[in-house]
Amino acid sequence: MPKPIIAIPADIREFDGTSWHAAQNQYVRAALKVADVMSFIIPAFEAGNDTDALLDRVDGLLVSGSATNVHPSLYGGEVRESDGPFDPARDATTLPMIRRAIERGIPLLAICRGIQELNVALGGTLATEIQEQEGVWDHRKPQHADRDVMYSIRQDVVVAEGSCIARYLGTGRIPVNSLHRQAISKTAPSLQVEAIADDGTIEAVSVIGAKGFAIGVQWHPEYWAESDKPSRALFEAFGDAVRDYVKARG
Numbered sequence: 030m031p032k033p034i035i036a037i038p039a040d041i042r043e044f045d046g047t048s049w050h051a052a053q054n055q056y057v058r059a060a061l062k063v064a065d066v067m068s069f070i071i072p073a074f075e076a077g078n079d080t081d082a083l084l085d086r087v088d089g090l091l092v093s094g095s096a097t098n099v100h101p102s103l104y105g106g107e108v109r110e111s112d113g114p115f116d117p118a119r120d121a122t123t124l125p126m127i128r129r130a131i132e133r134g135i136p137l138l139a140i141c142r143g144i145q146e147l148n149v150a151l152g153g154t155l156a157t158e159i160q161e162q163e164g165v166w167d168h169r170k171p172q173h174a175d176r177d178v179m180y181s182i183r184q185d186v187v188v189a190e191g192s193c194i195a196r197y198l199g200t201g202r203i204p205v206n207s208l209h210r211q212a213i214s215k216t217a218p219s220l221q222v223e224a225i226a227d228d229g230t231i232e233a234v235s236v237i238g239a240k241g242f243a244i245g246v247q248w249h250p251e252y253w254a255e256s257d258k259p260s261r262a263l264f265e266a267f268g269d270a271v272r273d274y275v276k277a278r279g
């Protein structure tokens with residue numbers, strides 16, 4: 030079998046005085062080194078992307094994290110500039126891709142901003158600045174010059190009995206990293222909560238009745254995918270699901 034190819038939707042980033050369609054290396058590297066799949070980085074456009082034409086050409090979808098937030102208008106939230114930065118081109122690209130990948134049974138792994146996009150795409154809502162809620166920890170990215178410190182493993186999540194991810198991670202407590210200020214508020218009707226933090230933050234979901242692998246996690250398994258056992262297990266499972274999809278598609 031030729032090495033499968035997954036789609037990773039880009040962010041719109043501004044540097045060197047112009048706009049770029051960008052994805053962080055940590056996602057592309059984890060896909061290649063651990064899931065053993067190659068990646069097409071998908072340009073982010075508010076209009077013009079043909080979702081099915083894109084999905085026809087890939088074997089999986091990995092929706093990455095990003096420092097930007099899903100635009101509140103997409104889930105009926107109050108639009109406050111303080112909830113930015115936003116990336117409408119990314120939103121317009123990822124939400125349709127997520128919905129169609131699920132409908133077509135294309136394996137989906139959604140990470141951090143990705144789980145938030147998954148929830149919004151299926152009709153759920155988000156809470157912002159969750160650290161300001163009573164009893165909720167500060168899940169934000171630690172401010173530090175060293176990215177290994179920012180992505181350090183620093184909290185437990187509890188994987189539910191009978192969850193999809195329990196097949197790969199086992200049940201009970203697993204240590205993960207945490208770099209977010211938003212989280213799922215109202216869970217979309219077709220999502221099953223798979224793991225939560227001790228403060229009640231939803232940390233993983235799966236799509237109820239999905240034709241294939243369709244999982245979102247709030248933490249960042251890509252960053253330590255080569256060295257951390259739960260991170261590796263999730264990316265290996267995603268890669269296996271992608272290969273199974275290729276075999277079944279013929």
Ligand SMILES: N[C@@H](CCC(=O)NCCCC(=O)O)C(=O)O
Pocket residue numbers: 093094095096097098140141142143170208209210211212
């Ligand atoms: N912006 C959302 C999603 C958080 C997320 O994807 N974090 C990744 C951080 C990437 C980086 O800054 O390197 C939220 O804050 O909840």
